[in-house]
Amino acid sequence: MLQVIAATIxxxxxxxxxxxxxxxxxxxxxxxxxxxxxxxxxLAPFGILLLGLFLDLFWGGPLGLWALCLLxxxxxxxxxxxxxxxxxxxxxxxxxxxxxxxAMVAGYLFVMLDSRSTPGLVPMAWQFLATIVLYPYAQxxxxxxxxxxxxxx
Amino acid sequence: MSLRDNPLGELKVPLTWAAAIALVxxxxxxxxxxxxxRRETFKAEAYGVSRRASDKVLAPVGDVLATPGRWxxxxxxxxxxxxxxxxxxxxxxxxxxEMRQWRDVAIALKDENARYRTxxxxxxxxxxxxxxxxIVTDSRGPFADTRLANAGSERGVKAGNPVMSxxxxxxxxxxxxxxxxxxxxxxxxxxxxxxxxDRTNARxxxxxxxxxxxxxxxxxxxxxxxxxxxxxxxxxGGVVPRGLPVGTAVKGLDxxxxxxxxxxxxxxxxxxxxxxxxxxQVVNQKExxxxxxxxxxxxxxxxxxKPEVVAEAPVPAPAPKAPPAAAKPSSTKAKSAxxxxxxxxxxxxxxxxxxxxxxxxxxxxxxxxxxTTPAADRKPAAKTSVMAKPNGPPKPKPQPKxxxxxxQT
Numbered sequence: 397m398l399q400v401i402a403a404t405i406x407x408x409x410x411x412x413x414x415x416x417x418x419x420x421x422x423x424x425x426x427x428x429x430x431x432x433x434x435x436x437x438x439l440a441p442f443g444i445l446l447l448g449l450f451l452d453l454f455w456g457g458p459l460g461l462w463a464l465c466l467l468x469x470x471x472x473x474x475x476x477x478x479x480x481x482x483x484x485x486x487x488x489x490x491x492x493x494x495x496x497x498x499a500m501v502a503g504y505l506f507v508m509l510d511s512r513s514t515p516g517l518v519p520m521a522w523q524f525l526a527t528i529v530l531y532p533y534a535q536x537x538x539x540x541x542x543x544x545x546x547x548x549x
Numbered sequence: 550m551s552l553r554d555n556p557l558g559e560l561k562v563p564l565t566w567a568a569a570i571a572l573v574x575x576x577x578x579x580x581x582x583x584x585x586x587r588r589e590t591f592k593a594e595a596y597g598v599s600r601r602a603s604d605k606v607l608a609p610v611g612d613v614l615a616t617p618g619r620w621x622x623x624x625x626x627x628x629x630x631x632x633x634x635x636x637x638x639x640x641x642x643x644x645x646x647e648m649r650q651w652r653d654v655a656i657a658l659k660d661e662n663a664r665y666r667t668x669x670x671x672x673x674x675x676x677x678x679x680x681x682x683x684i685v686t687d688s689r690g691p692f693a694d695t696r697l698a699n700a701g702s703e704r705g706v707k708a709g710n711p712v713m714s715x716x717x718x719x720x721x722x723x724x725x726x727x728x729x730x731x732x733x734x735x736x737x738x739x740x741x742x743x744x745x746x747d748r749t750n751a752r753x754x755x756x757x758x759x760x761x762x763x764x765x766x767x768x769x770x771x772x773x774x775x776x777x778x779x780x781x782x783x784x785x786g787g788v789v790p791r792g793l794p795v796g797t798a799v800k801g802l803d804x805x806x807x808x809x810x811x812x813x814x815x816x817x818x819x820x821x822x823x824x825x826x827x828x829x830q831v832v833n834q835k836e837x838x839x840x841x842x843x844x845x846x847x848x849x850x851x852x853x854x855k856p857e858v859v860a861e862a863p864v865p866a867p868a869p870k871a872p873p874a875a876a877k878p879s880s881t882k883a884k885s886a887x888x889x890x891x892x893x894x895x896x897x898x899x900x901x902x903x904x905x906x907x908x909x910x911x912x913x914x915x916x917x918x919x920x921t922t923p924a925a926d927r928k929p930a931a932k933t934s935v936m937a938k939p940n941g942p943p944k945p946k947p948q949p950k951x952x953x954x955x956x957q958t
Contacts, residue, residue, distance in 0.1 A: 436568035455688035456695030460583030516760035
């Protein structure tokens with residue numbers, strides 16, 4: 397969690413390299429996916445809620461927006477956990493993409509209702525791409541759990 | 550009694566169900582927080598304690614983290630300037646030569662404007678004090694485009710204040726705390742800014758959508774805009790002053806008119822927060838509401854209009870005081886009834902853009918009533934009949950140099 401918060405703050409600094417700004421991925425998405433795949437937990441939803449609230453406070457968006465989107469992604473991953481179990485890396489990556497897309501579509505709808513205006517699809521696509529390339533981080537968390545459990549050895 | 554003897558000791562909660570219940574509780578909490586959020590309001594208290602506290606903590610953190618990047622950028626600029634000194638010198642000389650010609654034109658226009666304003670007795674807007682600040686954090690997502698600046702309530706920044714870079718309008722302040730203020734960018738999905746096309750004076754609303762080029766909504770008029778037209782703030786609504794540069798118009802890939810923001814020309818590291826207060830904000834609303842309302846205008850077949858109302862209508866100057874000399878044109882500031890506005894120290898060079906007097910008349914429109922607009926359809930006439938009635942029409946000062954050509958306002 398601390399790593400995610402630190403990475404989000406680090407990519408939030410106003411820096412432009414050759415006229416391009418830094419990407420802004422949703423780092424907590426990796427946690428929401430990995431925690432759901434690893435095992436159902438009582439603490440995980442509240443951790444994700446806190447991370448979402450941090451994102452909203454840090455990015456200055458509507459408070460609760462990312463908290464709700466991340467929880468929807470977590471719920472989706474938790475519901476499809478039995479289908480993901482035992483799958484290889486590429487399939488899990490695809491599931492991660494589906495989960496991220498679900499969260500972003502939910503965010504799109506909530507923002508549309510909140511501001512009565514449609515967000516641009518191009519910036520959404522960029523953020524989606526920047527987020528799905530973070531899957532190796534989620535995979536590492538899953539691998540850490542499986543390596544620590546003697547039943548998976 | 551040991552735990553094993555306790556009848557609840559053997560109770561086992563299925564982990565999946567417990568996790569599902571925890572998820573539902575968290576979703577309900579997030580929904581409640583989202584529904585209670587009032588980010589879009591202008592009221593300072595709507596920003597919330599949590600946002601103010603987090604901004605106060607994040608501002609110094611962001612400032613420290615951004616420092617290496619800032620130093621690196623400054624170092625690269627220094628090296629680049631060193632190697633490009635010769636070509637830059639030639640370029641600057643050419644620019645200076647051109648600017649000198651523009652300076653002469655500006656001086657002449659300034660003098661002409663001052664004379665016209667004095668002749669017309671226009672109330673010009675008061676000079677806008679500014680606060681310089683540094684941007685310390687930046688968010689660029691599709692759902693939120695905001696920045697955190699390291700100047701807050703301790704320097705007089707208020708929610709609603711417009712924010713400019715050296716190139717153009719950046720956004721407006723939506724939340725203030727001690728030492729930091731949150732700037733809503735023009736590109737944010739919640740941003741709506743009234744703008745006008747410089748060439749045609751047509752109005753539109755600049756609507757952010759999370760992308761780099763916000764779109765123009767509610768364009769009015771026939772063929773009001775062309776590719777490359779310059780856009781300025783219109784000042785309608787009174788949140789942003791009139792005449793601040795916004796950007797240029799382009800046709801988007803989706804066929805809608807969009808704007809290439811002027812502030813995008815360079816990285817936004819330092820900004821100016823304009824401590825702008827609209828006439829409707831500085832005026833004493835209580836006193837204004839106590840002003841006796843004139844009787845309603847009778848219909849065409851009804852009684853006649855009172856002669857004094859008609860007689861007062863053509864008087865252009867609404868101010869109770871006579872306008873000052875032409876040497877200090879911008880000191881004809883709109884003084885509110887309670888003298889809430891700052892003093893009239895004017896520095897036209899420090900202002901981001903010279904503004905016209907139309908702003909004042911447009912903003913004071915709510916003070917007018919239809920009863921006092923007889924035949925004349927001009928704004929000053931309508932305004933005068935309300936505002937100048939108690940004191941009578943002011944005597945116009947004789948002007949030393951009346952303009953030779955026709956008045957161009």
